[in-house]
Amino acid sequence: MLKKGAKFGSFAELEPLLEKFAEQQCVPYGIYCSLKVEKFFENSGHQLPPALKYQSFTYACKHYGSRREKGLGIRPNQSSFKMKCPSRIRVCADLDCNKLEITCITAEHNHICDPDLAPLYPEGRQLTSSEAESVMNLVNMEVQPALLQSIVRTSTQKFTTLQDLRNLSRRMTKGNDKASSTNTNASDVQRMLEELEDMKKNDPNSKLCIAEKEGKILYIFWASSQMQADYKQYPEVVGMDNTYNDNNSKMPLGIFMCHDRNGHGKVVAYILLRSEKKEILHEAFSEFSACYSRK
Numbered sequence: 001m002l003k004k005g006a007k008f009g010s011f012a013e014l015e016p017l018l019e020k021f022a023e024q025q026c027v028p029y030g031i032y033c034s035l036k037v038e039k040f041f042e043n044s045g046h047q048l049p050p051a052l053k054y055q056s057f058t059y060a061c062k063h064y065g066s067r068r069e070k071g072l073g074i075r076p077n078q079s080s081f082k083m084k085c086p087s088r089i090r091v092c093a094d095l096d097c098n099k100l101e102i103t104c105i106t107a108e109h110n111h112i113c114d115p116d117l118a119p120l121y122p123e124g125r126q127l128t129s130s131e132a133e134s135v136m137n138l139v140n141m142e143v144q145p146a147l148l149q150s151i152v153r154t155s156t157q158k159f160t161t162l163q164d165l166r167n168l169s170r171r172m173t174k175g176n177d178k179a180s181s182t183n184t185n186a187s188d189v190q191r192m193l194e195e196l197e198d199m200k201k202n203d204p205n206s207k208l209c210i211a212e213k214e215g216k217i218l219y220i221f222w223a224s225s226q227m228q229a230d231y232k233q234y235p236e237v238v239g240m241d242n243t244y245n246d247n248n249s250k251m252p253l254g255i256f257m258c259h260d261r262n263g264h265g266k267v268v269a270y271i272l273l274r275s276e277k278k279e280i281l282h283e284a285f286s287e288f289s290a291c292y293s294r295k
């Protein structure tokens with residue numbers, strides 16, 4: 001239980017409780033003003049059990065503290081989450097019993113805590129490593145950023161911003177320079193097929209259809225289970241729009257969309273086409289109606 005005076009024999013014992021607390025508050029929390037046991041030993045000569053990890057720390061709401069205003073004042077175009085929110089848990093080691101003790105706990109916030117807002121924080125927008133890898137495969141296929149963003153939102157339900165995707169791309173390219181050099185022989189199409197197989201595995205109710213003729217791909221149809229659910233809800237009008245030059249193979253990408261009651265577009269299927277020849281388009285539309293008429 002997290003309450004004032006509660007004691008814990010290790011940080012590992014306390015950590016899940018802190019995470020649960022943050023989850024209930026619907027706001028990300030972080031560790032601030034911490035002093036690790038090693039540093040504490042250097043300063044004081046008092047050896048605490050390494051399992052405590054910290055001699056002391058504050059586990060505080062993302063909006064805790066005030067923004068630094070040095071020199072000429074607030075720098076332009078610099079955003080900060082800090083807004084003097086008082087919500088925090090202060091933890092200090094009890095030197096008599098060598099345990100971590102909660103010395104202060106404040107649950108109140110000076111801002112709205114809404115479960116609907118939680119996914120909009122950078123922490124909620126972070127992609128898992130497998131999601132990040134999927135994104136990088138699409139980046140490598142030179143998928144346009146806005147389209148990539150829409151794919152990420154549809155497949156992960158995370159509100160990833162264009163800047164998040166740029167940062168991710170920069171970070172992953174740096175880290176993967178060596179690894180990717182061994183992969184350059186794999187063609188874009190091959191990589192995309194692998195990617196789609198993975199997406200299918202992660203979303204077994206999704207619909208994936210790869211139509212081939214004489215060893216050449218005619219079209220690839222993809223509808224995630226979320227897209228199918230959106231279609232079920234708003235099937236009144238469906239439009240199709242194509243984008244070009246999204247990939248090295250120069251295959252146009254068709255996007256089937258419906259509109260929710262607020263007029264926002266919802267992607268209900270993607271289809272990558274060999275060309276826009278009448279026969280191929282005809283088959284693509286048949287695939288779409290076959291996918292949805294079964295529902």
Ligand SMILES: [Zn+2]
Nearest residue numbers: 061085087109
């Ligand atoms: Zn707060």
